[in-house]
Amino acid sequence: MAPLLSKLNDWAERADDALTRTRARLGLLHPLQLVPYRSYGTPERLYVKGRLLTDKGISEADPADSRWHNLLNMYRRFDSNEISGAQLSVLPADGSDHTVVSDEEGYFTLNLAPKALPEPVDYLWYPVEVLLRRAPAPFPTPPALTTRAMVLIPPPDAEYGIISDLDDTVIQTSATDLLRMARTVLLRNARSRLPFKGVAEFYRQLQLGRNGKRNNPFFYVSSSPWNLYDLLEDFLHLNEIPPGPLLLRDMALKRKQAGAESEHHGHKLKEIDNLLLTYPKLPFVLIGDSGQEDANIYREVVRRHPGRVLAIYIRDVNLPDRAAMVQKVSEELHNDKVEMLLVKDTVQAAQHAANTGLVFQAAVPAVEQEKQKDEAAPEAADLDGEGSGEPVMQ
Secondary structure: OHHHHHHHHHHHHHHHHHHHHHHHHOOOOOOEEEEEEOEEEOOOOEEEEEEEEEOOOOOOOOOOOOHHHHHHHHHHHHOOOEOOOOEEEEEOOOOOOEEEEOOOOOEEEEEEOOOOOOOOEOOOEEEEEEEEEEOOOOOOOOOOOEEEEEEEOOOOOOOOEEEEOOEOOOEOOOOOOHHHHHHHHHHOOOOOOOEOOOHHHHHHHHHHOOOOOOOOOEEEEEEEEHHHHHHHHHHHHHOOOOOOOEEEEOOOHHHHOOOHHHHHHHHHHHHHHHHHHHOOOOOEEEEEEOOOOHHHHHHHHHHHOOOOEEEEEEEOOOOHHHHHHHHHHHHHHHHHOOOEEEEOOHHHHHHHHHHOOOOOOOHHHHHHHHHHHHHHOOOOOOOOOOOOOOOOOO
16 A cells, blocks of 8 residues: 555656646746744754745635635645745855755755854744745746744753644644544634633743743644644744744655554654754653543653653543543553643643642643633634534643
C-alpha cells in the first residue's frame, strides 16, 4: 500500500505542478506571496521556515462571516498553488545573505548561525528578513517581494517552556466526533471558533511563571496541516493566548505511509524531541488532551529526556476508555517522578500549577474569574443549533 500511495503522491504533485505552470503562462494565477512561519532558535542558531504560494485572497476573519464564506476560505487554503524551485535569500541582521530554494511543496527552511542578532520585537521574538530573488519560469518575479520571519529565542532566565497541543486542548474541535469536527473546521473561522474556557488566562499565567517577567516560551505542536497556519495564528492572537511557534504537519500522501495514527505520534514526538535538544537546560510543562495519543507521546518524552518534564496536564474529553488509558500512563510515570494529571478544567490545572510552584497562587482566582466570564459570554451558536455541547477544559 505504501508504494502505491507514494506513486499517487508523485503523480498528483507532477499534475499539480504542470497545471500551475500552465495557468502561470496564461496569466491566470494570483500574485505570489511569501508566508513566514513563527519558528524558534537560540543566540547561536536560528531556524527560519516559510512557504511560497499564490495569494488566494483569504480575507480577515469576521464574526459575521457566513458558513459559506468560511467554507470558501477553507477551500482556498487547501487549493494552494505552491511554487517550487524559487530562489530566496534569508537576510539576518549580521549582513550575511543565505540562499535557499523552495521545495516541491513550496516550503523553504534554513538553519543558520548568525554573527549578530537583530533587535527583538515583543521581547522574545527576533525578525529575520526573507526576500524572493527569482521565481522559476514561467512565474514572473515580483519586485521586492519580502517578508519577516519571526524567531523565538527564550531568554536565559526563562523558568521553563510550555509545549501544548491545539485541537481539543486549546481550541474546541471535537476531534473524537468526526462529523462535529468537520463542521467546526470547515464552517468556522478564527473569530467563530471557540477556545476552552479560562485557557487564555491559564496560559498567560504559565508564561508569567514565578519570576513575573512573562518570559516562559510557548510552543504549539499539532498534527493540523500547514494550510491552517493563518487561521491558527489568528485564533491565538484574537483570544489573547500567548504566541509561539506553530509546529504543524505536511499532509502529502507520501508522508502517511505508516498510517494516520503512527504519523500523528511520530510527528509530535519528533518536534518535541527537537525542542528539548535545542534547549538542553530548559525544563518543560506538557499540555494535551485524552482524545488522541498525547498521554502516550508525553510518556515517551519523559523516558527519552529524564528530569526535563515538570508536569503534564491532559484535558479530559469525557471518553471513559481514554480516561482509563491516561490514568494507566499516569501510574506508570510515578517511578519517573513526573505527575500526569487528567484535568476536567483549567482551574484544576491552575491549582496544581500553583501548589507545585509553577505559577503564583493568585493565578488560580484569575483563571477561575476568566472561566466564569467565558461561561457568561454568549457563545457562537453550534452549527447544528444545539449549542457547543463541548466537554471542558473550561
